[in-house]
Amino acid sequence: xxxxxxxxxxxxxxxxxxxxxxxxxxxxxxxxxxxxxxxxxxxxxxxxxxxxxxxxxxxxxxxxxxxxxxxxxxxxxxxxxxxxxxxxxxxxxxxxxxxxxxxxxxxxxxxxxxxxxxxxxxxxxxxxxxxxxxxxxxxxxxxxxxxxxxxxxxxxxxxxxxxxxxxxxxxxxxxxxxxxxxx
Amino acid sequence: xxxxxxxxxxxxxxxxxxxxxxxxxxxxxxxxxxxxxxxxxxxxxxxxxxxxxxxxxxxxxxxxxxxxxxxxxxxxxxxxxxxxxxxxxxxxxxxxxxxxxxxxxxxxxxxxxxxxxxxxxxxxxxxxxxxxxxxxxxxxxxxxxxxxxxxxxxxxxxxxxxxxxxxxxxxxxxxxxxxxxxxxxxxxxxxxxxxxxxxxxxxxxxxxxxxxxxxxxxxxxxxxxxxxxxxxxxxxxxxxxxxxxxxxxxxxxxxxxxxxxxxxxxxxxxxxxxx
Numbered sequence: 001x002x003x004x005x006x007x008x009x010x011x012x013x014x015x016x017x018x019x020x021x022x023x024x025x026x027x028x029x030x031x032x033x034x035x036x037x038x039x040x041x042x043x044x045x046x047x048x049x050x051x052x053x054x055x056x057x058x059x060x061x062x063x064x065x066x067x068x069x070x071x072x073x074x075x076x077x078x079x080x081x082x083x084x085x086x087x088x089x090x091x092x093x094x095x096x097x098x099x100x101x102x103x104x105x106x107x108x109x110x111x112x113x114x115x116x117x118x119x120x121x122x123x124x125x126x127x128x129x130x131x132x133x134x135x136x137x138x139x140x141x142x143x144x145x146x147x148x149x150x151x152x153x154x155x156x157x158x159x160x161x162x163x164x165x166x167x168x169x170x171x172x173x174x175x176x177x178x179x180x181x182x183x
Numbered sequence: 184x185x186x187x188x189x190x191x192x193x194x195x196x197x198x199x200x201x202x203x204x205x206x207x208x209x210x211x212x213x214x215x216x217x218x219x220x221x222x223x224x225x226x227x228x229x230x231x232x233x234x235x236x237x238x239x240x241x242x243x244x245x246x247x248x249x250x251x252x253x254x255x256x257x258x259x260x261x262x263x264x265x266x267x268x269x270x271x272x273x274x275x276x277x278x279x280x281x282x283x284x285x286x287x288x289x290x291x292x293x294x295x296x297x298x299x300x301x302x303x304x305x306x307x308x309x310x311x312x313x314x315x316x317x318x319x320x321x322x323x324x325x326x327x328x329x330x331x332x333x334x335x336x337x338x339x340x341x342x343x344x345x346x347x348x349x350x351x352x353x354x355x356x357x358x359x360x361x362x363x364x365x366x367x368x369x370x371x372x373x374x375x376x377x378x379x380x381x382x383x384x385x386x387x388x389x390x391x392x393x394x395x396x397x398x399x400x401x402x403x404x405x406x407x408x409x410x411x412x413x414x415x416x417x418x419x420x421x422x423x424x425x426x427x428x429x430x431x432x433x434x435x436x437x438x439x440x441x442x443x444x445x446x447x448x449x450x451x452x453x454x455x456x457x458x
Contacts, residue, residue, distance in 0.1 A: 050251055051331065051419045090418045115419055118251070152255050152327055154242040160326050161235035164319065168228045175221040 036064030037071070039128050039139035047145045048116040056114075058126040058139055060099060061107040068102040070131040075112050076138075077124050084120035091117055099128070116146040205296035209304025217274065217308045223315065226270050230316050234323050237262055241327060256328035257416040260337050261409050263320035264345040268405070269377060271313050271349045275356025276373035278305035279450065280363040289452055302361075302447030306353050306440060313349035317342060333416050340415045340422065344408040347429065347436040351404055352377065354439025361446055380405035404432040 038061040048054050062068045075095040077088040088095060092114045102108055114124065122144040129136045217223040241255045279302075282288040291301060324341065325334050356373045363369035383391070383399045384406035391400055400406045411428040414420045 051253065090414075093424075117418060152242045152252055153330065157239055157242040157326070160322060161239045164322060165228060165231040165235055168224060168231050168319065172221055172224045172228055175219060175224055178219065179221065 036062060036066065037068065037128050037135075037137040038063055039073075039126055039137055041126065041139045041142050043142055044140070045143045045145070047147065050116055050119060050146060052116050054114045054116065054144065056112055056124075056142060058110050058112065059107050060102065060110065060128055062102040062104055065104050067104060068099070068130075071099040071102070071128055072131070073097045073099060073110055073126055073128045075114075075124065075126055077114070077122065079120050079122050081120045084118060084122075086118070086122065091115060091122075114144070116144065119146045122146055202297055202300055205294075206300040206303045209296055209301050210307040211304075213304050213308035214311055217311065223274075223312055226273070226312065227315055227319060230266055230270060231319050233266060234259070234263065234320060238323050238327060251417075252328065252331045253333055253417050253419075256324060256331070256333050256337055257413050259327050260320070260324055260341045260412055260416065263317065263324070264341060264348060264409065264412065265381065265405075267313050267316035267320070267345055268348050268352045269374075270316055271309050272352040272356045272373045272377050273370065274312050275306065275309040275353045276360050276363075276369045277366060278302075278309065278357055279360040280366045280369035281360070283364065283452065284366040292450065292452070297448075298450040299444055299448050301450065302357055302444055306357060306443070309353045309356065310346075310349055313345060317345055328416075336415055336422060337412075340412050344412055344429070344432065347432040348405060348408050350436035351432060351439050354435070354441070354443045357443035358439070358446060361443065361450060377405075384409050401428060402431055404435040408432045 040059045040061070042057045042059070046054055046056070058073065060068075060071070060073060073096070075088075075092055077086055077091045077095070079086045092112065094113070097110050099108055099110075110126070112124075112126070116122075124142040124144060125139050127136050127138045237259060241259065279288065282291055292298070296304075320341070321338065324337050328334050328337055355376055356369075359372045359376070360369045363372065380403055383403045386396075390396055400410055407428045407430075411425050414425050414428075415422065
């Protein structure tokens with residue numbers, strides 16, 4: 001039994017080392033590939049009111065020594081307040097852009113249009129991924145504060161809500177009088 | 184009654200009147216019957232009272248005034264379109280079955296006016312109620328959205344969507360009315376159809392996600408039209424951005440009145456039940 005256990009340990013040890021080595025290698029490779037792409041935004045904070053359109057730019061740089069081909073950039077929109085519902089499609093219908101090839105040391109600039117929909121703290125960032133989706137590089141955050149939620153000003157509501165039915169009532173009375181006269 | 188007046192107004196030479204001429208004669212009589220009798224104005228009075236109550240609550244009630252101003256505009260406009268559609272369907276559903284129940288359809292059918300002219304004339308009267316309703320809704324929409332610059336798109340969007348839905352509902356009402364022996368049945372059926380069309384739009388957001396939910400929203404003319412208005416005003420979409428949502432309402436606005444017209448060519452006195 002002991003002999004069997006020794007053989008088992010002897011086989012397992014190199015296998016464990018081999019596995020550890022592979023994971024480390026993969027991790028290193030991932031870090032290197034991720035380091036090839038740097039994404040930057042031209043703004044860090046912006047304030048907007050509901051309905052306002054905001055445009056910002058992101059720059060994707062190739063810091064590696066290989067060209068970046070067929071990379072995809074995507075705009076992420078979320079709120080840090082759990083009570084604020086965000087449907088990204090409402091904020092920006094075009095949130096994915098396909099990049100042209102970027103040569104080593106080169107860069108490309110993308111423009112993003114966002115329309116503020118609901119009030120609250122909103123976070124935007126751009127992620128770039130390779131066509132095989134092995135790695136994802138993201139920009140820093142653009143903090144958008146959507147405030148000034150406008151509600152209906154109640155001033156002057158009474159004349160409207162009273163005079164409109166009153167006008168129609170007067171018209172109804174007039175048709176009634178006309179009908180009686182014609183009888 | 185409108186039909187008896189139509190008999191008086193019809194040519195007495197024995198030759199059928201021209202289709203356009205007789206259509207206008209029927210439409211004129213129906214419009215007089217609807218508006219000068221006070222029936223249409225009474226409906227619009229109820230309509231303005233409803234809009235006034237809603238607007239007052241939106242402006243003063245804390246729960247409703249929590250709505251963002253554009254959402255308040257959207258809510259009022261959708262209400263105006265939905266209730267305007269209800270008024271149209273009520274008039275259209277009464278058009279033929281009402282005459283049948285009052286025993287005046289026979290004399291109407293004896294006039295030289297082609298049967299399709301009768302249907303078109305009654306349809307014009309039903310549509311006129313929507314035009315009146317929308318005209319009365321405009322001050323409310325302007326007042327609620329006066330600070331956020333949504334009046335222009337709300338006006339255009341509401342007019343387009345409301346007119347498409349009014350045409351479709353006129354077709355539905357006329358179709359049901361043509362085949363109904365009793366006016367009560369026609370009104371009840373039309374009302375049920377209207378409610379059924381309104382249901383998908385009232386479903387929770389979770390229920391309308393996924394391809395099936397989106398398909399239902401797009402295939403239901405009422406839901407698609409109201410969703411178009413919501414996106415136009417709340418999400419500040421442009422008038423052309425969601426035109427795909429108006430395909431089904433537009434098809435229904437053309438197709439349903441066309442079917443009603445086609446069927447109306449065979450308009451007849453239905454045998455009374457039990458006879």
